[in-house]
Structure formats: C-alpha cells, structure tokens
Amino acid sequence: MSATDAPGGTAPEQLRAVPIRHWGRWVAAAAILLVVAWLVSALIGSHAVEWSVVRHYLFNKTILQGVRNTIIISVLAQAAGIALGVVFAVGRLSRNPVLTFTSSFYVWFFRGTPVLVQLIFWFNAVPLVFKNLTIALPFTHVVLYTSPMVKFMTPFMAALLGLGLNEGAYMAEIVRAGILSVSHGQTDAALALGMTPSLTMRRIVLPQAMRVIIPPTGNEFLSMLKTSSLASVVLYGEVLRRATDIYSTNLRVLELLIVASLWYLLITSFASVGQYFLERRFGRAYIR
Amino acid sequence: MVTAEGVCKRFGRTEVLAGIDLTVERGQVMVLLGPSGSGKSTFLRCINHLEKIDGGRISVDGELVGYRQAGVNLHELKEREVAARRAQVGMVFQHFNLFPHMTALANVMEAPMQVKGLSRDAARTAAVEQLRRVGLADKGDNYPVQLSGGQQQRVAIARALAMAPKLMLFDEPTSALDPELVGDVLEAMKQLARDGMTMVVVTHEMGFAREVADQVVFMDGGVVVERGTPAEVISNPREERTKAFLSKVL
Numbered sequence: 001m002s003a004t005d006a007p008g009g010t011a012p013e014q015l016r017a018v019p020i021r022h023w024g025r026w027v028a029a030a031a032i033l034l035v036v037a038w039l040v041s042a043l044i045g046s047h048a049v050e051w052s053v054v055r056h057y058l059f060n061k062t063i064l065q066g067v068r069n070t071i072i073i074s075v076l077a078q079a080a081g082i083a084l085g086v087v088f089a090v091g092r093l094s095r096n097p098v099l100t101f102t103s104s105f106y107v108w109f110f111r112g113t114p115v116l117v118q119l120i121f122w123f124n125a126v127p128l129v130f131k132n133l134t135i136a137l138p139f140t141h142v143v144l145y146t147s148p149m150v151k152f153m154t155p156f157m158a159a160l161l162g163l164g165l166n167e168g169a170y171m172a173e174i175v176r177a178g179i180l181s182v183s184h185g186q187t188d189a190a191l192a193l194g195m196t197p198s199l200t201m202r203r204i205v206l207p208q209a210m211r212v213i214i215p216p217t218g219n220e221f222l223s224m225l226k227t228s229s230l231a232s233v234v235l236y237g238e239v240l241r242r243a244t245d246i247y248s249t250n251l252r253v254l255e256l257l258i259v260a261s262l263w264y265l266l267i268t269s270f271a272s273v274g275q276y277f278l279e280r281r282f283g284r285a286y287i288r
Numbered sequence: 289m290v291t292a293e294g295v296c297k298r299f300g301r302t303e304v305l306a307g308i309d310l311t312v313e314r315g316q317v318m319v320l321l322g323p324s325g326s327g328k329s330t331f332l333r334c335i336n337h338l339e340k341i342d343g344g345r346i347s348v349d350g351e352l353v354g355y356r357q358a359g360v361n362l363h364e365l366k367e368r369e370v371a372a373r374r375a376q377v378g379m380v381f382q383h384f385n386l387f388p389h390m391t392a393l394a395n396v397m398e399a400p401m402q403v404k405g406l407s408r409d410a411a412r413t414a415a416v417e418q419l420r421r422v423g424l425a426d427k428g429d430n431y432p433v434q435l436s437g438g439q440q441q442r443v444a445i446a447r448a449l450a451m452a453p454k455l456m457l458f459d460e461p462t463s464a465l466d467p468e469l470v471g472d473v474l475e476a477m478k479q480l481a482r483d484g485m486t487m488v489v490v491t492h493e494m495g496f497a498r499e500v501a502d503q504v505v506f507m508d509g510g511v512v513v514e515r516g517t518p519a520e521v522i523s524n525p526r527e528e529r530t531k532a533f534l535s536k537v538l
Contacts, residue, residue, distance in 0.1 A: 192377070194451065
C-alpha cells in the first residue's frame with residue numbers, strides 16, 4: 001500500500017491517540033457537588049439541628065454502650081444465621097426427604113413472618129407457653145439445668161434467637177445459591193478420589209461456594225446492623241434504643257437520631273472494608 | 289480386574305446401556321470407541337459407581353461395585369463403603385475438574401491426606417514425586433487457572449495416581465485440549481501403560497488406541513458392537529457400524 005492511500009499526509013510515528021473527552025461527567029459531577037453543598041448548608045444554617053448537642057452526645061457513655069450492644073448482637077446473630085444457613089442449605093439440597101422437607105419448612109416459615117413479630121414472640125410468648133427451661137437426661141430423673149423461662153429469656157437471648165433464626169432462613173438461600181454455583185464436575189472429581197459426600201461438601205464445594213456467598217452475606221450483615229434496632233422492642237439496649245431513651249427526656253430528637261446514624265455509618269463502613277478483604281482472600285486462587 | 293455382566297442403565301425412559309459384557313485383565317489397556325451418545329462415558333462412570341446401574345453387575349478386582357451380594361439380593365453399600373472402593377480406582381475427566389481453590393500440589397495432596405489419613409509431610413513428598421512423573425515438578429505452587437489445559441490434565445493424572453489406584457479410568461482426557469497440548473497428556477498415559485497400570489480409556493485418539501490398547505471396544509446405541517485387538521477392530525472392522533464410524537474419524 002502506498003503512502004498516498006492513507007488519510008492525511010502525516011507519517012505514522014507523528015500520530016497521537018487522543019482518548020474520548022468525557023465533558024458530560026465533569027458537568028454532572030459539578031451539579032452533584034452543588035446540590036450536596038446546598039443541602040448541607042441548609043441543614044446547618046436552618047438551626048433546626050443544634051450541632052453542639054450532637055457533639056455532646058456522640059461519645060456519651062450510654063450511647064457508646066448502645067454501640068457496643070449493637071455490634072455484639074449483630075455479630076452473634078449473623079454468626080448464628082450463617083451457621084444455620086449452611087446447615088439448612090445442605091439439608092435442602094440433600095437426597096434425604098426428611099431433611100429437604102424440614103429445611104424448606106424452616107425457610108418458608110422464618111422468611112414469611114415479620115422479624116418484629118418473631119422477636120416479640122420469643123420474648124413474650126415463649127415464657128408464657130413454657131414456664132420453665134429444663135435440660136434433663138431423657139428417661140431418667142437426672143436434671144442438668146432448670147430455671148424459669150422468664151429468667152432465661154433475657155432481652156439479649158430473645159434478640160439473639162429472633163434475629164439469628166430469621167437471618168438463618170435468608171442465609172440458607174444464599175448458601176444454597178453458592179453451593180449450586182459450583183460445577184458438578186467438582187463433586188465427581190472428589191467422589192472419584194474416594195471422598196465421602198460430607199467430606200466433599202466441606203473440603204471442595206463449600207470453599208468454592210464462598211466466592212458467591214460472601215457478597216450477599218456482606219449485604220445481609222449491613223442489613224443486620226440496622227435491623228438489630230428492632231430488638232429495642234424486647235428492651236435490648238442497642239444504640240437506637242439508647243438514643244430514643246435520651247431524646248424522650250430532653251426532646252432533642254433530630255440530634256440524637258443524627259448521633260445514632262453517624263455510628264451506624266461508621267460501623268457499616270468498617271464492615272464494608274472487612275468484606276473487601278474477605279473477598280480478596282477467597283478470590284486469590286482465581287487471579288491468573 | 290474389571291468384569292461387567294449384563295450392565296443396564298436408563299436415564300428416565302432412555303436406555304443408555306443395554307446389556308454390556310466386558311472384561312479387562314490386570315495390566316491391560318482397554319480403549320472404548322464410539323459416537324457420542326453411544327454410552328461409553330456412562331459405562332465408564334458406572335465402573336466407579338458415579339452412576340448407579342439398573343441391571344447386571346460390575347466388579348473391580350473381585351469386589352462388586354456399589355453393592356454387596358447376599359443370595360439373590362444386591363444390597364446397596366453405604367456411602368462410606370462406596371467411597372472406600374472408589375479410592376482404589378482413579379479417574380481422569382474430559383474437563384480436568386481440578387479443584388480451583390487449591391494449588392496444583394494441594395490438589396494432589398488432598399485425597400491422600402483426607403481419605404487415607406497421610407501426614408502433611410508424607411503427602412507432600414508423594415505429591416511432589418507424582419508431579420515430577422508427569423513433568424510438572426516446578427508447577428506445584430501454581431493455581432489451576434495459571435496452568436494450560438495440558439498441564440491441568442497432567443496434574444489431574446498425578447492427583448489420581450497419588451491414591452495408588454489399581455485401575456485408572458480416562459473419560460475423553462484429550463478432547464478439551466488444544467491440538468498441540470494433546471501429545472504431552474498422551475505421553476503421560478503411555479508411560480502409565482508401560483508401567484503396567486490397568487486402564488480403561490474413552491478416547492477418539494486412534495493413534496493412541498493402535499499403539500497402547502490391548503483391547504479395543506466399539507460401542508453404539510448402548511451395546512458392544514465389536515471388540516478385539518486394535519489390528520482387528522481399527523484396521524479390519526467386520527461390522528458395518530464400526531466401518532461407518534471409523535471412516536468419519538480416521
């Protein structure tokens with residue numbers, strides 16, 4: 001091909017590749033910044049919120065205890081949810097019809113009723129139905145532990161049972177999706193090596209399912225941090241309940257709600273960072 | 289080593305295997321040929337009970353596969369017992385099926401440690417040796433995604449051999465490979481045959497069948513159409529169906 005066929009008369013080495021200019025992005029960014037600045041200035045300038053009150057209560061001891069309780073109940077309930085989720089997901093996928101039915105029923109029931117009702121049920125209804133909690137050896141008179149149900153079903157226990165069992169139902173579906181995402185050839189290979197089905201699940205399928213399970217589980221945990229505020233109905237002293245208690249006496253409603261929200265934002269931010277590292281850990285084998 | 293008598297298998301209403309009788313002697317290599325859908329892969333999977341058979345029986349080294357016979361009854365074995373018998377039979381798959389979350393070395397160490405209860409050190413020593421045999425001594429720390437198809441398949445062979453199986457099953461081991469990578473895998477399999485391993489191989493590699501097989505079996509429509517030495521079946525087929533198939537693949 002002769003030089004005259006090429007467009008223009010420039011030599012190829014003089015040419016320069018120019019990337020597309022994204023003028024629209026700059027305009028949009030500027031517009032968004034303006035709107036945010038206007039909202040913030042409106043919030044600050046209106047004097048509807050007394051910022052010194054926010055600052056005063058941000059590190060208030062009662063609030064900090066609430067933050068601690070929120071973290072404790074969320075972590076424990078989520079951990080219980082994950083454990084239950086694995087058990088019921090494996091049960092649902094098993095070839096044992098009793099397990100399949102039981103697991104399906106569990107998911108159907110706990111996903112199908114409001115978590116608020118479940119919390120109230122554990123705290124108020126269970127102690128009415130079962131007066132005492134007794135652990136005894138069956139067919140003997142040996143009693144290992146007994147106490148009135150009211151003493152056992154503390155706000156903490158009710159919150160843990162209510163939130164954990166509800167979360168387990170959602171986690172069961174997430175874990176099931178993860179297990180189904182692992183190709184059948186993996187199970188074939190593990191079984192052909194002489195691994196039992198349970199060993200195959202534990203060593204081969206679940207570790208691979210983790211990649212699919214982690215992102216929605218992170219989502220669930222962030223959701224759990226905020227759903228745990230419902231535990232206030234069973235008198236559990238998480239952060240929103242503590243904020244409510246304070247503003248019911250001093251009437252600084254907006255300020256204390258901002259305090260609680262700032263803490264929620266901080267905790268969820270840390271959780272998101274944790275999720276990033278977990279994803280990296282379980283994804284490291286897939287980098288070429 | 290392998291005896292199959294009247295083996296039948298159905299998927300729903302489709303009869304995939306309609307009475308297969310075959311024997312493989314110790315140290316022999318049997319190659320299964322046939323068009324896709326002829327039942328050859330299914331038969332292979334029945335040998336280690338990855339598929340349950342609906343009729344007949346298969347035994348490996350004198351033990352029934354998947355069942356225990358008591359009079360006229362065949363009692364299905366428990367999962368643990370099935371697993372113990374599978375541990376003595378190695379299998380290599382068309383799509384390698386390496387465990388992607390483990391390094392090549394960990395893939396080879398997994399079953400000896402988890403199934404046979406070998407210590408980590410003993411398993412590592414044995415795994416390194418197996419990888420060296422297939423020419424991948426330096427790839428132990430690589431994850432499967434970092435290996436070519438041919439390398440992955442050789443790791444899969446090393447993984448199966450690490451269990452010291454009595455019998456090796458190969459399910460189209462080179463069908464998913466780029467042409468230039470087929471040779472290395474076939475070479476590893478030939479070496480295994482020379483070392484006296486009993487092998488059942490489903491493949492379309494006629495060169496391999498001619499060179500290595502003691503027995504070639506042509507299957508079509510769930511039955512054995514023709515069997516014999518490579519010279520008989522591949523070079524001088526008697527049956528029309530065999531001739532028609534070979535004319536397409538040779």
